[in-house]
Amino acid sequence: MEVFKDLIFGFGVVLQPMNLLYCFFGVLIGTLVGVLPGVGPPAALSLLLPVTFYAPPVSTVILLAGIMYGAMYGGSTTSILVNIPGEAASVVTCLDGYQMARKGRAGAALGISAFGSFFAGTITIFLLIFLAPPLAGFALKFGPPEYFCLMVLGLSIMVYLARGSIINALIMVCFGLILGTIGLDQMTGVPRFVYKSITLMDGIGLVQVVIGLFGVSEVLINVETTFKQEIFETKMKGLLPNREEWKRSIGPIGRGTILGFFLGIIPGMSVVIPTFVSYVVEKKLSKSPEKFGTGMIEGVAGPESANNAASVGTLVPTLSLGIPTGASTALLLGALMIHGLRPGPLLIQESPEVFWGLVASLYAGNVMLLVLNLPLIGLWVKILKVPYHFLFSLILLLCIIGSYITNNNPYDVIIMVTFGLIGYLMKKLNYEAAPLVLALVLGPMMEKAFQRSLIMSEGGFGIFFTRPISASFLIVALLVLFSPLFLRRKRLRENLRAGD
Amino acid sequence: MQKKTGTRTCFILFVTLVCLLWVGSSQAQDYPKGPVQIVIPFGPGGLTDIFWRSISEFLGNNMKGTIVLVNKPGGGGVVGTSFAVNQKPDGYTLVAANSDPLSMSPVFTPNVPYNPDKDVTYIAKLAAMAFTISVQSDSPFKTLEEVVAFAKANPKKLKCAVMGIGSTPHIILEVFNRDAKIEITPIPFDSGGESVTNLLGGHTDLCIASVPSIKSHALAGKIRLLALCSPKRIPDFPGVPTMTEKGYQKSSIATGVGLAGPNGIAPTIVSQWHEAIDRTLKDPKVLAIIEKLGGIVIDFKSGEGYKKELMMYLEMFKKEILPTLPVKK
Amino acid sequence: MRRILFYCNLFWLLFSLITCIEAYRLKLGAFNKPGSGFFPFSAGLIMLILSLAALFQSIKKKNNVDKTTRQEPFRWWNIVIILIAITAYAFSLEKIGFLINTFLFICLLLKVVEPQTWKTAIIGGLITTIAANLIFNVIFRAQIPRGILGF
Numbered sequence: 001m002e003v004f005k006d007l008i009f010g011f012g013v014v015l016q017p018m019n020l021l022y023c024f025f026g027v028l029i030g031t032l033v034g035v036l037p038g039v040g041p042p043a044a045l046s047l048l049l050p051v052t053f054y055a056p057p058v059s060t061v062i063l064l065a066g067i068m069y070g071a072m073y074g075g076s077t078t079s080i081l082v083n084i085p086g087e088a089a090s091v092v093t094c095l096d097g098y099q100m101a102r103k104g105r106a107g108a109a110l111g112i113s114a115f116g117s118f119f120a121g122t123i124t125i126f127l128l129i130f131l132a133p134p135l136a137g138f139a140l141k142f143g144p145p146e147y148f149c150l151m152v153l154g155l156s157i158m159v160y161l162a163r164g165s166i167i168n169a170l171i172m173v174c175f176g177l178i179l180g181t182i183g184l185d186q187m188t189g190v191p192r193f194v195y196k197s198i199t200l201m202d203g204i205g206l207v208q209v210v211i212g213l214f215g216v217s218e219v220l221i222n223v224e225t226t227f228k229q230e231i232f233e234t235k236m237k238g239l240l241p242n243r244e245e246w247k248r249s250i251g252p253i254g255r256g257t258i259l260g261f262f263l264g265i266i267p268g269m270s271v272v273i274p275t276f277v278s279y280v281v282e283k284k285l286s287k288s289p290e291k292f293g294t295g296m297i298e299g300v301a302g303p304e305s306a307n308n309a310a311s312v313g314t315l316v317p318t319l320s321l322g323i324p325t326g327a328s329t330a331l332l333l334g335a336l337m338i339h340g341l342r343p344g345p346l347l348i349q350e351s352p353e354v355f356w357g358l359v360a361s362l363y364a365g366n367v368m369l370l371v372l373n374l375p376l377i378g379l380w381v382k383i384l385k386v387p388y389h390f391l392f393s394l395i396l397l398l399c400i401i402g403s404y405i406t407n408n409n410p411y412d413v414i415i416m417v418t419f420g421l422i423g424y425l426m427k428k429l430n431y432e433a434a435p436l437v438l439a440l441v442l443g444p445m446m447e448k449a450f451q452r453s454l455i456m457s458e459g460g461f462g463i464f465f466t467r468p469i470s471a472s473f474l475i476v477a478l479l480v481l482f483s484p485l486f487l488r489r490k491r492l493r494e495n496l497r498a499g500d
Numbered sequence: 501m502q503k504k505t506g507t508r509t510c511f512i513l514f515v516t517l518v519c520l521l522w523v524g525s526s527q528a529q530d531y532p533k534g535p536v537q538i539v540i541p542f543g544p545g546g547l548t549d550i551f552w553r554s555i556s557e558f559l560g561n562n563m564k565g566t567i568v569l570v571n572k573p574g575g576g577g578v579v580g581t582s583f584a585v586n587q588k589p590d591g592y593t594l595v596a597a598n599s600d601p602l603s604m605s606p607v608f609t610p611n612v613p614y615n616p617d618k619d620v621t622y623i624a625k626l627a628a629m630a631f632t633i634s635v636q637s638d639s640p641f642k643t644l645e646e647v648v649a650f651a652k653a654n655p656k657k658l659k660c661a662v663m664g665i666g667s668t669p670h671i672i673l674e675v676f677n678r679d680a681k682i683e684i685t686p687i688p689f690d691s692g693g694e695s696v697t698n699l700l701g702g703h704t705d706l707c708i709a710s711v712p713s714i715k716s717h718a719l720a721g722k723i724r725l726l727a728l729c730s731p732k733r734i735p736d737f738p739g740v741p742t743m744t745e746k747g748y749q750k751s752s753i754a755t756g757v758g759l760a761g762p763n764g765i766a767p768t769i770v771s772q773w774h775e776a777i778d779r780t781l782k783d784p785k786v787l788a789i790i791e792k793l794g795g796i797v798i799d800f801k802s803g804e805g806y807k808k809e810l811m812m813y814l815e816m817f818k819k820e821i822l823p824t825l826p827v828k829k
Numbered sequence: 830m831r832r833i834l835f836y837c838n839l840f841w842l843l844f845s846l847i848t849c850i851e852a853y854r855l856k857l858g859a860f861n862k863p864g865s866g867f868f869p870f871s872a873g874l875i876m877l878i879l880s881l882a883a884l885f886q887s888i889k890k891k892n893n894v895d896k897t898t899r900q901e902p903f904r905w906w907n908i909v910i911i912l913i914a915i916t917a918y919a920f921s922l923e924k925i926g927f928l929i930n931t932f933l934f935i936c937l938l939l940k941v942v943e944p945q946t947w948k949t950a951i952i953g954g955l956i957t958t959i960a961a962n963l964i965f966n967v968i969f970r971a972q973i974p975r976g977i978l979g980f
Contacts (some may be wrong), residue, residue: 036964042543043571049553054787057863124890143703144687167883171841174876178848178869184576184609185865191611192865216915223907228653267697268690321700322716324693327543334550340792347716376588390953393938396911397931397961400918409572409579413919424908429837447868448690454863455687456659 007129010356014364019059019357026063027365030070034086035078036052037215038207038402041071042327049335057339058354063359064335066316068328069121069362072271072308076113077380080106080300082395084215085404087204088206089271089307091437092279094214096292096299107381108241112249112297113304115371120257120305121366124312127261128319129359133369138321139265144452146462147268148277149473151446154273156477157280158435164385169435176439179204181447206272206440208403213433215399216420219392221427240377245297252282252302260306264313267325271310272441276434278306312362319347319355502763515598526666531591531769532565538759539595541580543573547629547692547710551757551796552596562776572790577601582613585620589764597806599653599756600668603813607822608666617811621765622803623773626781628754630730630795631669632740633660633676636699637724644726644746647706651682660685661695668755669695669708672729674821676751685786699723710755711736711795730754736794748781753813754797758806770803833885839882843912848873932958 012147013019044067052060075087080097093113100109142150152347154175162169183203194200199470241249256278263274282302283292314325324330341351348355386394403416423433457463465471538556542548552569560567572580577600584595602616614620633644641647651658662669665688673686687704689695692713699707700722707714707727715736717723725740729752733742743752759773780786781800790796801809849870860863918934925933935954940947 049550053554067663110820140697140701141697143701167879167886171876171879171883173847174879175841177872178876181869181872190865192869193851194611220908222909223911224903224905268694317697322699323700324691325841330549330691330693334547336791337715338550338789390939393935393953394957396915396938397935397957399914400934401961404919404922410919410922413922414916417915417919420915421912429833443868443872450868451863452687452689458656458685469743481877484946 006356007360009352010358010360012363013058013357014360015321019062019330019361020364020393022055022059023066023361023365024061024368026066027073027369027372029073030067031369033067034071034074034076034090035077036402037078037084037086037211037398038405040087040207040328040406041068042331043405044071045328045335049331049338052335053338057341057351058357060335060339060355061332061358062365065358065361066365068332069308069311069365070369072311073117073373074115074176075307076117076300076304077110078398080109080113081380081384082215082391082398083218084209084395084399087271087307088210088441089275089310091210091214091272092275092303092434093300095279095434096294096296098218099295100297100300101384105297106297106384107377108245108297109300110377110380111374112245112301112435114370116249116253116256116301116305117235117308118366118370119253120308121312121369122363124261124309125255125362125366128312128316128362131314132320135265136317136323139267139317139323140321141469143467144449144456145467145470146473148265148446148449148453149464149470149477150266151442151449152443153473153477153480154277155439155446156480157277158438160280160284162432162435164346164430164432168431170369172431172433172435173439176436177443179209179436180440180443203444204415204440205403205406205412206437207406208412208439209440211399211403211421212416212419212421213423213426213437215395216416217423217427217433219395220420220424222388223392234312236322241297248297249301251285252278253305255281255285256302256305256321257309259302260309261313261328262341263306264325265316267317267323268445269310269314269325270441270445271314271326272307272438273309274310275303276438278302317412319358322347337475508769531772532563534592535566535568536591537565537568537570537593539580539584539593540569540571541573541577541584541595541598541601543571547712547793547796548596548598548757550793551627551790554793555786558783558786559776559780563773564777576605576609576664577737578605578609578612583814585614585760585762587762589621589762591761591765591769594623594759594761597756597758597760599758599810599813602760603810604668604671604817607814607817608671616814617807619763620807621763621770622759622807622810623759623761623765624777624803625756625758625771625801625806625809626777627757627790627797628730628797628799630728630754630797631672631708631741631758632711632714632725632729632795633672634699634707634709634714634718634723634725634816635705635726636702637722639705639724641705641726642724644741647684647726648680648682651680651684655683656685657689658706659704660684660708661689661704662686662708663692663695663699664688664690668753670754671817671821672708675753676748677823678824679748679750696723712793715794724750728752730795730797731799732797733793734795734797750816754799756806756809757796757797758801760803760806773803835884838880838884838887841876842884843877845873845880849877911938914938928958928962931961 014023029044030041033039033041045064048063052063055063067173071087072089075085075090076097078084078086078094079090080101083098085091085094097109097113099104158169158173180203182200184191184194185499222268226293259278259281260274263269263277264271279299279302282298286292286296286298314329317323317325318329318332322333324333341347341354399416400413403412404410406412426433453463505789538552539551540549549571556567556569565807572583573578577598581595581601582595584593584686586702602620606612606616635641641650647658660673662673664670670686673684677684684706689698692709695707695709696713696717698704700717711734714723714725718725718737725737727746728737728742730742731744731752731754733740744751759777778800781798787798790798852866852870852873855866856864857866857870914934914937918930922930932954935957936950939950939953
């Protein structure tokens, strides 16, 4: 098949020592960037942009892409070890990954995360090659009405996210939605709930909220009493996942990969969303859903594969159509433009070595990352052995720097502290953070999509139902929301019958 | 006896040393003595960001100093601009002064925390980023006149994707609406990239976006450019007329890219920058990079010239556009 | 426990009320041409209903005797100190600069929250500050401010 010929050509490009070196640097920097909270791929990419002027275009692209998916590998490390998401996409990994670490299974969590990411990365590369053009065309069909209905579906899944009281979870969702409206209304330019603060004008940053809600609040909970009790169980029961954990992870990894890839293709889809969806799917499919949140490995395997698959997915519209799907891909495109390349449908034809070299480098990069990350597991796990009375100050420092770096704004740190306090109170009072985070992400997107759809339809609501894709999302959302009701009615009827 | 001469020699040596150092340091340049921070009030990856990252090394060399670029995004450029103009006017904190936060936001966005007239020292204008009005290539509209004709017959029917309320593309549309006496509805998106994506997907009829955003799609034949909002035609698309040629001179608003700082920067520093920018913008290597980006027209003006241009636009926006908008101030 | 839940839900009730009022002031707009206030108002309204429901639930529920006897004292002051320390760090960062600020911060935390000896606190502070500076300022060139003293 011609594709394989092109692929071999691509490998020929990548396996040149220069490009391999670029690939290595890319994934290394990406991993570091991912590990540090608050520093994301866009920051690293923009710092390195001038360096790329002096490099040939292929190497540039390899370097930048390496950073992008390297960050996905690294982001889970701090999530698992200290409950601080390195990337917004790693939030979900905190839920069960950190709990696994507390039970002494940090190594297993890190290992499954690395393998899941590797598997997702390699499989999605093939999906990218074969499916890119038709998928990209499909991605274009997503207009505002489709986005809105997809978000509605996303919110309806929230019901299953809750571990405890559903009402509390729903209150958290509303809270997240309201928080998401803080800032300048993009549609009218009117400031909402800003009260003349410049910091709030741009809304509450997701990074700061997440670091506060998860990282800081965890520290606060732990310092309530003296540290005589071990925060982390020190007797590591083995560094890598055991047989049973492997077996349980296969399904989630596969599902996460598919889910992440197809959701990631949609332009503008935050990488956060596929991870949440994967988590909820795994929870629903599990035989013991109530244990999610206490250290179930499925809750790590699925989302971790999903976020890597999604980051490859975002490359689909970028490479085949030249459409940026987020800040990282926008920078990638910018770098290509500076080199005089034309990202878009012509890229494959005009500069095949760039395209195929990039694709081949994705595979090479994934291999490098696996090799890099596995031995590091031992190192990371040792960090947990640092006595907590010292470790906690390091964690807090990391939180502060992470929140500050995004905008070089000290008020962001204040936001983080506030949410640290809020998160602490929430933990004491049994409110969950995950629905809040998802609502904070989905809310603004949903509102914009809604308003744009109404502009498009000049006020008519029919637009959501007449377009096939959005209508189907709505139907699924309705099913999701009302199916528990039906099930309950059925059970009620059965109980009544049994009681006769 | 010996001790005294010893001390005296020491003293003489010490004074000599100090004199040498003093003389030496005054030979070294006064400014910049350390890295200069240029605040980019937009996020990484945007056109402004890429532009400055492309030229910063060359500019730094010409200034004989290091330039450090810092991103402070938010509020369409207001956050970063406000931060920079509130720093000390020692010349070590400057801002990538785009025209949007300085001539548009003060008019259209409430509570902008600076006065673009009084709080800013304008150093220079470097370039202008051209916007285009485009449609899909399979759209029935082949020229701008056809669009106007259709819009006159069907008010509010046509939709145009723009980059956010109060941004240059949006204002271009509003001015165009007013001058052509038509009503095209704006759909605000978050970025140029998103506007273009929606145009390609057929969710909107028109799109106003920067040239780099649409360049590759136009060359691939997916998008048709109807007009350019720029002072003159650009080499990438020689066949595309400018808005001025079409008779809508007021809509030919290009986003200005400049350099500024807090009010009160010493004129010697300003002229030093002016010279360095002049040299940088004549460097063929820099020009080559900028040309590859596309749609950025070099428009070198002095600080005074830039300020005049911005104030002129600001007045026009305040008097003519603001009353017609439904946006509350 | 029941008392606390009651106050919680009361808080949400108030919060949603304030949200609705503020959102209303932002103009709700028509149903098919929503204004800025529409979305927050709807979310606030839903939260209002939910918190009322939760309020009733918490009143109706039987009193759960939930007295967890604590063996160790509940060191709430740790939490307060940490929160204040972080806030102070944020505000003083641009004045004092990264190096000194970090050093003071770590020392403070090590000394106060879980008291260590002065030696441990200072050494820990130094190591952390130097390492953090290496990682962030040198390797990442993240431009964390230098402060008045120039470093």
